[in-house]
Amino acid sequence: MSTQTTDRQALDQLCVNTIRTLSMDAVQKANSGHPGTPMALAPVAYVLYTRIMRHHPGNPGWPDRDRFVLSAGHASMLLYSMLYLCGYGLTLDDLKSFRQLGSPTAGHPEYGHAAGIETTTGPLGQGISTAGGMALAERMLAARFNRGHTVVDHHTYVIASDGDMQEGIQSEAASLAGHLGLGRLIAFYDDNHISIEGDTALAFSEDVGARYEAYGWHVRNLGEDIELDRLEQAVAEAKEVEDRPSLIVVRTHIAQGAPNKQDTAGAHGAPLGEEEIRLTKEAYGWPPDEHFLVPDEVLSHFGECRERGEGWEREWRERMDGLAADDPDAHAEYTRISQRRLPDGWERDVPRFHVDTGMVATRKSSGEVIQWAAGAVPELVGGSADLAGSTLTLIDGAESVQRGAYGGRNLHFGIREHGMGAFVNGLTLHYLRAYGATFLIFSDYMKAAIRLAALMRIPSIFVFTHDSIGLGEDGPTHQPVEQLAALRATPNCNLVRPAGANEVALAWQFAIASTETPTCFALSRQGVPTWNPAGVPRDAIRRGAYVLRESYKEGDPDLILMGSGSEVHIANAAADRLEADGIATRLVSVPCMDTFAEQDAAYRDSVLPPGCRARLAIEAASPLSWYRWVGDAGDVIGMETFGASGPQKALYEHFGFTPDNVVARARKVVSG
């Protein structure tokens, strides 16, 4: 072995141990966190960031960078150590304030808190699944824009833990990634045999590698042979397999090098303790009493990442210049999309539906509006969890995305709602505007992914149809009741339940215009009338609620009826009768309670004048969300129980969603 090789090996080891000791020290200082996994995975991260990944710490937003997703988000100090050492902007002080309020180094990596965090991880299974969406986006953009110049050409790398591998969302996403042949997706599975309750064998004895092979992945099991060159070679082999995603299984040792805590559950979720840290540092040949020590040669070595990154970006810019010269439209379009700018004037010509359109299910008008949106916004792509014909979410004239053919815009997620949610988030993180569709009831299956979109402040779009007992015969297993309340209670998540085609059109406009908030649609299976577009203000969704029908007399009405979606027209029919009886009735449509709650008091009071306490809300869902708006003197017609199996009309009769019942309850409210 030459001196040079020995020197390099020594430097490598010093770098790896720097990652380890930074992680140990930060967790200890926070007195909270997960030290063992960063210690175990330091060699993998080191190889990825210094030998494999084409990234540019000087420009973390470089569009063609390789993506790295730490699906094992609890090992966040591994990522923070890498981002600090590579020069992404995190400072040593940031590491020292790990897990402190206001620090970018949160307990789990949070998208947007520090450059280089590609997605929020921590809820297990989400990271590797979201990465699937990123890897798909890369192929879809490549199919569109690699026109003679390879301007989209990168990989998505993942480190996943035992926990990730046990979660159902991961199974769904891995099956889909295998189906789609996402060869640019390369995941490490950290098989460390330790989970919180002890040895993983307590609950987990499947053959993960064989399972991934069944999904159609390329699988390589390195066992304990995770020496740096070996890791590098395994990734090189994985990159050769272009038509299948790759899983590289590594058998690591949690808290590697800690004399008393290696391979113990005690090193998983708690600091090692000062004494064990001393002993571990001694075992590494590290000054035992130094904390947050970063040797100069380590910093200098990592500094090369920046230089290499500059070179890669320069080469990419040359390819972009080539594209600009040969196909200026493609160049402009990819530039626009990668800067997350919508096309100029995209929002013009949002469809308006004439009142003569008559009774149309909002899922159906949504299906029409999607055609407009797809025309106006080329980066809009989407699909459903095997419910295209029911959710009406196919883009006309666009191809289906399939293995090896990524130029289309229609996605087929299979019956994998949670995986779909993560894929939609991954596509959205990776420049596309994506939607995923299913029945509203199955928002329960994918709630954790919706929540992550809200937490990450990304504008994922979720189209939920069959949004109430109005779906009829499929019965209570398929009839949402509490889902609207659950989504409304979720911070930074806009739930839109349009009352008719014109609100639907504005809702799509609103969802696409959104930059920091996901939008969930709740759309009816059954027909609803088309309201006169003149009565639906352009800011109906942004304002959240508006007066759809004014009462016959001036000043405060005697009664306010309010509701959303497919119940608004029932309230309207009741209003006809109530007004005929001399009860001045205002009808308020509330397509988005979330945005309405954000309006100033003046606007809210203009819609719901404080002088009118007689208020009745109607919505075929849990009444929970409405109490705030109807107030002490008001009432809510909602669902206090589960639904039932039967034809829609029979159910609406049975559960009281009829003009008769609205009139009767309204009279009670008015008479106080």
Added chain:
Amino acid sequence: MSTQTTDRQALDQLCVNTIRTLSMDAVQKANSGHPGTPMALAPVAYVLYTRIMRHHPGNPGWPDRDRFVLSAGHASMLLYSMLYLCGYGLTLDDLKSFRQLGSPTAGHPEYGHAAGIETTTGPLGQGISTAGGMALAERMLAARFNRGHTVVDHHTYVIASDGDMQEGIQSEAASLAGHLGLGRLIAFYDDNHISIEGDTALAFSEDVGARYEAYGWHVRNLGEDIELDRLEQAVAEAKEVEDRPSLIVVRTHIAQGAPNKQDTAGAHGAPLGEEEIRLTKEAYGWPPDEHFLVPDEVLSHFGECRERGEGWEREWRERMDGLAADDPDAHAEYTRISQRRLPDGWERDVPRFHVDTGMVATRKSSGEVIQWAAGAVPELVGGSADLAGSTLTLIDGAESVQRGAYGGRNLHFGIREHGMGAFVNGLTLHYLRAYGATFLIFSDYMKAAIRLAALMRIPSIFVFTHDSIGLGEDGPTHQPVEQLAALRATPNCNLVRPAGANEVALAWQFAIASTETPTCFALSRQGVPTWNPAGVPRDAIRRGAYVLRESYKEGDPDLILMGSGSEVHIANAAADRLEADGIATRLVSVPCMDTFAEQDAAYRDSVLPPGCRARLAIEAASPLSWYRWVGDAGDVIGMETFGASGPQKALYEHFGFTPDNVVARARKVVSG
């Protein structure tokens, strides 16, 4: 071939075609439903019910019956046809009112609507996963009660569809079933190549059999070879494999025999149409214009199920008699458990915690109460999704349940929350009282299983700890905000968030006493004071809310503070200061908003007197649930945003969960 064989084959075919035509006719009459899958699976169901399963239509509640779970719940007419033909009580008129309001033959099979429906299915993946819990319960009860006499000795059969096989919950449950070696679980996978969007190959190309082998299952692929004897033989072989669950893959043809619709997506979720039904019946050699025709010889043949069932139950009663003679305690205990009766006097000696117990996290007091509950109720079993040390849910001195060793009471579900939910439901359906534990945030991962427990009206118990931003440093990915509102909005689901150890004890008593409603616990990570047990009424949870501290003056107070869980003591500290300032303050603890909402107005008004409009609620969660109770003049201190990563105390300060803020906001409320 002998005449006898030919005759039998003809009769078999007649029976199979009866199942098919009943399904076709019922779906057509309902003008809604899924005809194709019942037609395809009729041979499988026929073999199971007439040749394989030991069941007794005359006593559907016979404890030792084989269980059948139609995981492909959309094929409900298959099950209803079998239940009618076998004599479970469903009538031909019930089949004719398929999917009509009030009929037991709902769109998807609903537990409790008809005898012989073992669990509610329809939301894909739930059935096969719940079946895993049933199969585990069988082994656990066998380990306890097969003392010289085999009184627990049956199988759980499942029919699962492509949709089931794509859902993540199924992956989790199948991995767990494989890990636990549940040899009594035998599932058919109906590989019919058709899903709603078209060929399953559009989104699903994995090798399901290989995946199940990776989970440790015995897998047999019959391909198209599903002649009745072959099916019977495959099950016989599966039963021989006692240490592994079995998957039998059958390649079926949706709408088999329909000349124009076989193997088409059009036969999946819509009636065949009168003309196609005629043609299909002709192809079957069936009178084309007869509807709901059941040949006498078919009914007579199915009638034998009842006789055989009587015989099996008689033999079982003999074994039970043997147990009664040799081990009367075991006999009495198994009888009691299988009748779902709790032990006499179990609720005596519910723990009471002295006020000197001091600050204790409610997860910790729950851990102590579980020991009492486990002693009082031997059928109580449970575990966590790899968080035993955090949720504190292990039963002291009990063994862990593991492959081949089912005598313990501690379960290790792995990091599989959704699968855990389904297993808990399956255990609960199968006589045990089971709980599953994880962090409250992960209720999102398992919501669909919680909902099924509520819909089925079974008393599953879900223990959720780390129930707010109070979990601290793990940050917003792990901090629930909207989950309390979501669970409260769910019908027939009791969410209990106890304010201290004495409410915790009563909550466990309440959960175990529940017969028709699941209970979800929301427990704190951080310490809370122990309230004087004399101030916590015995019916605190059943009533849902109570006056924990009366104001200093008689009559209506000037202010009501209310809250739940770890925020109640913050309100109490504020009350000290407010009362010192002369604001007569009542403190109301609301451990269960769901039951409080069910109380009559008199009780509700006694706790929240209408004369006092100055009300302030405090809960470290979405305020959505509280508006109803604080009213127009009130206010809520809640979480309008996601949380953050930091120490608990810093977070409570930051988000306003402090006595200072309560005092300030209360003053505003009082001054109006």
